[in-house]
Structure formats: C-alpha cells, structure tokens
Amino acid sequence: MKVLCVAEKPSIARSISAILSGGQFTTRPSANKYIKNFDFNYPQTNSIYTVTSVSGHLTAHDFGDAYRTWNSCDPFVLFDVPIETKISTESKTIEKNLRNEARGADMLMIWTDCDREGEHIGSEIATVCQKAKHNIIVKRARFSAIIAQQIHNAAQHPVELDRAQANAVEARILLDLRIGAAFTRMQTLTLQGRFAQLNEKRDPVSYGPCQFPTLGFVVSRYNQVKSFVPETFWYIFLSLSRSTSSSSAPEETQFTWRRGHLFDFDVTLALYQHVLGDPLARVVKVVQKPTKKWKPLPLTTVELQKSGSRLLKLAPKKLLDVAEKLYQKGFLSYPRTETDQFDPQFDHMSLIRKQKIDPNWGAFATALEQANGFVGPRTGKNNDKAHPPIHPTAHIGNLEGDERRVYEFITRRYLACCSKDAEGWEKNVEVECGGERFSASLTILARNYLDVYIYDKWYGKVIPDFEEGEEFTPTVCELKEGETSSPSYLTEADLVTLMDKNGIGTDATIAQHIQTIVDREYVLERMEGATKYLVPSTLGIGLIEGYNQIGFEKSLSKPQLRRETERSMVQVCEGTKTKQDMLAQSIEQYKDMYIRARGEFNKVITVSSAFGRIDVMR
Structure with missing residues (x-):
C-alpha cells in the first residue's frame, strides 16, 4: 500500500x-x-x-x-x-x-x-x-x-x-470574518473622518469578537486604578521578643490582631486604650497540626501562559512560540492542551530517567527513582481527551536563551509533579490581651518538591514555645496606621486568567488575542520595575467606554457574547448543533447589535473625543 x-x-x-x-x-x-x-x-x-x-x-x-x-x-x-x-x-x-x-x-x-x-x-x-x-x-x-x-x-x-471539530473551526472563521469586517469598516469609516490622527496613520480601527472583550478587561482594571481613593485604617500591633529553644538570641514574634484593622479611629483608639489598661497577655490556645504546601498540578497551556508570564517575564505568545519549537524538535509534548491529569498508565519513570544526567536537577530525578521517592502527580479537573499535560519528552542540555528557560521551567514543573508535597508542622498560638484576641503561627518546612521547583516559596518562622494559660508582657504594643492599597494594572498573567475564566478564546488562541490588542495600539505595555503591566491607550479607552454608553444588554466589551460562541463551538464538536445553526444564530444576534451600534455611534465619538487626542498614550 x-x-x-x-x-x-x-x-x-x-x-x-x-x-x-x-x-x-x-x-x-x-x-x-x-x-x-x-x-x-x-x-x-x-x-x-x-x-x-x-x-x-x-x-x-x-x-x-x-x-x-x-x-x-x-x-x-x-x-x-x-x-x-x-x-x-x-x-x-x-x-x-x-x-x-x-x-x-x-x-x-x-x-x-x-x-x-x-x-x-x-x-x-x-x-x-x-x-x-x-x-x-x-x-x-x-x-x-x-x-x-x-x-x-x-x-x-x-x-x-474529526469532521465535527473541523466544522466548528470553519464556523468560527466565517463568523469572525463577518463580524470583524462589518464592525471594523463601520468604526474606521466613521472615526477616520473625524480625527486627524487616524487619517494620518491610515490604520483600521479594528473590531474583533475576542479582542474587544480582552480590551474591555484592561480598560475595566484601568478605571478601577484611576478611581481608587485610599482609605486610612488603624490596627493594634503586638509583639514579643524571646529566645527560642534553638537560639539564644531573642526572636520577635508578631501577633496579628483578630479584627485585622478598623477604619474608625475613635473606636480603634478606645480598644487600644483598653488593652493598655490591662497589658498582660495570656495564652488561651495552642494548636499544633501537620500542614502541607501542595505540589503543582500538571501543566496545561493556560497555566504555562500564566505561570510562565509571571515567573519568566515572557509574553504569553512568546512562551507558546518557544514551546512549539521545542515540541517540533522532540523535546516537549504537544504544548496545546487543556488536560491537567495524567493517564494512570502513563510511563513516568522512563521520562524521569532521561533527566538524571542534568547537572541542575539530575540528583532530584535520581532520588525520584529510588524507593519512596516517586509520588504520582495530582489529578486536576480538566481533561480534553486529546493530549496529556505538557511535559519533557527528552533531555537536552545545550539550549540557550528563552528556549533554555522555557524548557527548564516545564521540566522542573514536571519533576515537581512527580514528587511529594512540601510538609511540616503548623503551630497556631492565640493570646488575649485587654479583651482583644491576637494570633501567631509557625511553619516548620520539609521541602520535598520545592527542592526542584525553585519558582515556589514557603516561608516559616521559628517562634518560642508557648503553653496554654501562661502569661507574658508584650515587648511592643502600639496603635499603628495604614492605608488601603490601590489595585494594580493588569499583568499579562492576570489577563490570561480573566480570559480563561470568562471563555474568551481557547487555550491556544488567548496569547494571540492579547498580542493583537497590543499590535493595534489599543493597549500599551508599561514597565514598573521588573513587572510589565498593560494599560489602555486613549483610543482603547474611547472605544470601550463609548460602546458601554450605548448600554447593550450584552456589551460588546464584556465576555458574554464570545462565551456563547465558544459554547456553540463545543456543541458543534459534540454533534448537538450544526455549523449552519451556529452561524445563523450568532449572525442574527450580531446583526441586531450592529444596527443599534451604528444608530448610536455618536456616543462612541463623543466619549472618544472626551479623552482628547484619539491616539495612544506615551
């Protein structure tokens, strides 16, 4: 044959x-x-x-x-x-x-x-x-x-x-073409005639059924940051300096006020004065119990984008492009998967053995092969029935740059999945002082998976032994002032999380949608220290706020519409809806929205004008 x-x-x-x-x-x-x-x-x-x-x-x-x-x-x-x-x-x-x-x-x-x-x-x-x-x-x-x-x-x-999956993709392509072309032409032809900057750039003011909800998340967070007004609060700070059994030097144990903090100064002051009137603290409860820090779940595409963006400081699209190259070279499994559970019959040991020669994590891989070293990966809740979680398929030691960093992250993550949870003892001490309750906790570490998964941290602090009923005079008892913190702008990892949670795009397309709104200059990348944040341009803000002023029942800047489309694609894949039905239902819905948007587009123009120049913030 x-x-x-x-x-x-x-x-x-x-x-x-x-x-x-x-x-x-x-x-x-x-x-x-x-x-x-x-x-x-x-x-x-x-x-x-x-x-x-x-x-x-x-x-x-x-x-x-x-x-x-x-x-x-x-x-x-x-x-x-x-x-x-x-x-x-x-x-x-x-x-x-x-x-x-x-x-x-x-x-x-x-x-x-x-x-x-x-x-x-x-x-x-x-x-x-x-x-x-x-x-x-x-x-x-x-x-x-x-x-x-x-x-x-x-x-x-x-x-x-699988012709059903092919039909679902075909329906999505045709639907996105119709919606994107109609709204993009309407927006561009209307706005370019009114704003000189757009006439000069000649770039289309594009609309996409995924990119607009993605932009909507960025604008929403931007508005939260800009409208934030800090509030002052007060709290009682209690601490004790005492030597521990393992050290002669005094260690400070800080106790957390059970009330956390209060926004009423007079009330907080009255409580503080009551504590000062009876400053002897009494231990009312000591609870000691085993505790764990769970090892990570097997790696999905979305989690690769979230964790990799946060830990490696790489854009989600860059992460997937690098992982794709490593897959094509035979070093990784297919990097587009929704599955966070390995098949019970999966051969982990043959993959672990391949990593024993690595100078950085080879000793850890060797320990996994020994008795009681290997513990099967945790089982997540997602299984796309197509691909296993992302894992290394071969050892490679001569990679450089981003390829080396991505491969190392995925390999360490996989080895951590095959290890034990970090374990220890947690001691919680509750004290009462002047009628107010305070607490402190102790964590004793047993690192296990943390020895290879260097991206996770678990901090513990040794505090003195306490016995129920004992009394002591705090070293420090103060009334302190604080201020509520502003929310931060979205990071790419934050945006991936929001898109995944709200069904915008798929695990394989989320990164591209983020890149699109950056390329269109609807969103700008702003560095603060080592962290990259996403902030909307004036054009991005104007479009989203303008459409929000129209008051759609299902806003073009919110995720509901795209979430329904993604669900319809799943129904086509499952055979419960035809490609033709999906297209007909979705097109009729967007037609109605288009007619209303065109009729009230003056609101988009007005709001855009209110933001001054309709170009990007610099």
Whole structure:
C-alpha cells in the first residue's frame, strides 16, 4: 500500500520520517522550496510511505470582488453576502505538491496537530487530495509528542478525521470574518473622518469578537486604578521578643490582631486604650497540626501562559512560540492542551530517567527513582481527551536563551509533579490581651518538591514555645496606621486568567488575542520595575467606554457574547448543533447589535473625543 502522510509543518514531516524509517529515507524536492517529500518503506504495515507537509492553513476566506474594497458597500451587508474560500496565494505550490503525491497514493494519513485547528487543516488537506483522487482512503494519525513510541503507534493505529471539530473551526472563521469586517469598516469609516490622527496613520480601527472583550478587561482594571481613593485604617500591633529553644538570641514574634484593622479611629483608639489598661497577655490556645504546601498540578497551556508570564517575564505568545519549537524538535509534548491529569498508565519513570544526567536537577530525578521517592502527580479537573499535560519528552542540555528557560521551567514543573508535597508542622498560638484576641503561627518546612521547583516559596518562622494559660508582657504594643492599597494594572498573567475564566478564546488562541490588542495600539505595555503591566491607550479607552454608553444588554466589551460562541463551538464538536445553526444564530444576534451600534455611534465619538487626542498614550 502506498501511504501519503501530510504533517502541519516541514519540521514535523522530517521528524516523523526519521522516526518511522529509522533514518533511512530519501528526499525529493517539491514545488515549494521550503517543503520536501520523504520516501521510505514501513515494513510494520507493509507499506511504502511518502511524508510531506503543509505550512498551516491552505485556504483563505474573503468576500468577493464586489464587496472587498472598503467603500464598495454598506458594511451591514457583509453579514449575508457570500464568502469565497480559496487556496491562498502562498499555498498554491503546496496544493500542487499534494495533488501530485495523492494521485499515486492509496491512503492519505493526516499528521496535523491534534487539536481543533489541526482537524480543520486536515480537512483542507483531505479536500485537496480527494480532488486529485476521489477514492483515496482518508485516515488521521493521533499523537501528542514527537517520540518514537507515539509516532509508531499513530502510524499503526490511525483513526478517522474529526469532521465535527473541523466544522466548528470553519464556523468560527466565517463568523469572525463577518463580524470583524462589518464592525471594523463601520468604526474606521466613521472615526477616520473625524480625527486627524487616524487619517494620518491610515490604520483600521479594528473590531474583533475576542479582542474587544480582552480590551474591555484592561480598560475595566484601568478605571478601577484611576478611581481608587485610599482609605486610612488603624490596627493594634503586638509583639514579643524571646529566645527560642534553638537560639539564644531573642526572636520577635508578631501577633496579628483578630479584627485585622478598623477604619474608625475613635473606636480603634478606645480598644487600644483598653488593652493598655490591662497589658498582660495570656495564652488561651495552642494548636499544633501537620500542614502541607501542595505540589503543582500538571501543566496545561493556560497555566504555562500564566505561570510562565509571571515567573519568566515572557509574553504569553512568546512562551507558546518557544514551546512549539521545542515540541517540533522532540523535546516537549504537544504544548496545546487543556488536560491537567495524567493517564494512570502513563510511563513516568522512563521520562524521569532521561533527566538524571542534568547537572541542575539530575540528583532530584535520581532520588525520584529510588524507593519512596516517586509520588504520582495530582489529578486536576480538566481533561480534553486529546493530549496529556505538557511535559519533557527528552533531555537536552545545550539550549540557550528563552528556549533554555522555557524548557527548564516545564521540566522542573514536571519533576515537581512527580514528587511529594512540601510538609511540616503548623503551630497556631492565640493570646488575649485587654479583651482583644491576637494570633501567631509557625511553619516548620520539609521541602520535598520545592527542592526542584525553585519558582515556589514557603516561608516559616521559628517562634518560642508557648503553653496554654501562661502569661507574658508584650515587648511592643502600639496603635499603628495604614492605608488601603490601590489595585494594580493588569499583568499579562492576570489577563490570561480573566480570559480563561470568562471563555474568551481557547487555550491556544488567548496569547494571540492579547498580542493583537497590543499590535493595534489599543493597549500599551508599561514597565514598573521588573513587572510589565498593560494599560489602555486613549483610543482603547474611547472605544470601550463609548460602546458601554450605548448600554447593550450584552456589551460588546464584556465576555458574554464570545462565551456563547465558544459554547456553540463545543456543541458543534459534540454533534448537538450544526455549523449552519451556529452561524445563523450568532449572525442574527450580531446583526441586531450592529444596527443599534451604528444608530448610536455618536456616543462612541463623543466619549472618544472626551479623552482628547484619539491616539495612544506615551
């Protein structure tokens, strides 16, 4: 049997060929200078294989010539006019290669990434190949890492292409094109005629059903920061300096007032004076119990973006791009997954052994292999039934720059998942002084997973022994003043969390939506120390506040609408809703909003003008 295998990227095609052929393959050029065809025998299935690739999506979607230019029609008609789907210009030579190779093949085996987008690209590949040979058998290889065991298993046990997932992606592409084009043209044509800065830049004032709720989160937090008014509060500070059993030097134990703090000075002062009137403190309770700091859950795409952005100071999109490159090189599993639980039969020990040679965490990996060292990873609540959590698949010691940092983070995270929770004893001491309750706690550390996962901290402080009923005179008893703290601007990690929680985008697209609002200059990146914050530009603020003034029941700047779209995509994937039904329902909803937005767009103009120049803050 002649089998044509098509991967999503040239690097994946080469890696698959090397694994399946044992390195014994011949290489032929294709009509595309970046894509090669690899030929070899695969005796395990008594087949002759040709492996080639595409470079992502083959097709492009656009309106016909009569509607393509900005002034060709009323933007509203774009909700209904036909959309043309064609092979993109840059994919013409790739299409030619697929047709040529398909004509001589008995089976087409699709090796695109195993997610929704991969299923859609796979359906595009199948359409091209079936036009060249209508009776070609179409199969799908499922794998989550470029490692020999998984690649051979995928080649020997192909499955059917998931057309429902492909339909869901197709519906989302068509819907986003119609909505984005209609609103973008309306916004741009209206605003550019009124603001000189936009006329000079000539950039479109783009709208996107994901990018606007994303921008809405940034503007909302910005408004919270700007409207914040600090409040003064007061509290009683109590501490004792006493030597511990392990040290002759006095240690200060600070006790926390049970009331926390109060905003009424007179009330706080009265309580403080009462404490001063009876300054002898009495220990009323001592509770000692074991405590833990839980090791991290297995790593998902969203958690990689959140934690990596916060800990490595890399943009979410940069993190995913680096992880994708490491996956293509065979060092990581597929980095786009919603799953935070490993299969019970997952072979952890073979992966742990590969890390024993590393000079930084090799000793930790060795300890995991010994008796009582390994403890199975925690089980999260999410499982996309497609890919395991992100984990290293091979050891590599000569990486540099961002690749080294991302690989190290993922590897340390995986080893921490296979270790024990950090353990210790917590002692809580409650005292009463002048009728007020105070408490202090002690944590004694047993580090375990913390020895490898250097990104987590667990602080404890040794305090003296206390016995119930004993009395002491505090070293310090003061009335102190504080002030409520302003919320901070959003970090990229904060924004990823909000988007994930509210269903804006998918684990694989969240990073791109954030990058889009930055590229459009709706949002600016502001550094404060080592932390990067996101703040809206005047244009970003004007658009969001303007649409909010219209008073939609479901605001264009809020997540409800996009959340409904994402749920509809899931229903299409599950087969409970058709692509046509999803499109019809969503388009009608956005049509109504468009009509109202156009009718009241003067509110957007007015609000935008109130912010002064409609360019970006510098």
